[in-house]
Amino acid sequence: MRIVADLGTCEGLGMCEAMAPDFFEVGEDGVVEVLDAEPGEEHRTDLTAAVDACPVLALALQG
Numbered sequence: 001m002r003i004v005a006d007l008g009t010c011e012g013l014g015m016c017e018a019m020a021p022d023f024f025e026v027g028e029d030g031v032v033e034v035l036d037a038e039p040g041e042e043h044r045t046d047l048t049a050a051v052d053a054c055p056v057l058a059l060a061l062q063g
């Protein structure tokens, strides 16, 4: 599984960080940073919730 973030779409709203702080962090530039782009399968439920929480649909899971 791979986290894909569209940095041009991200508006730095921080919903993903609130849902899964081990994997997302909004930097001072106001754009999300993916802390671990290839997380283990055991994180899928949390990451799906985080991806679904993004208001501008900037996140996706592949695989």
Ligand code: SF4
Pocket (backbone or CB within 6 Å): 005, 009, 010, 011, 012, 013, 014, 015, 016, 017, 024, 026, 031, 032, 053, 054, 055, 056, 057, 058, 059
């Ligand atoms: S929830 Fe979406 S818009 Fe907000 S920081 Fe995360 S990726 Fe960016």
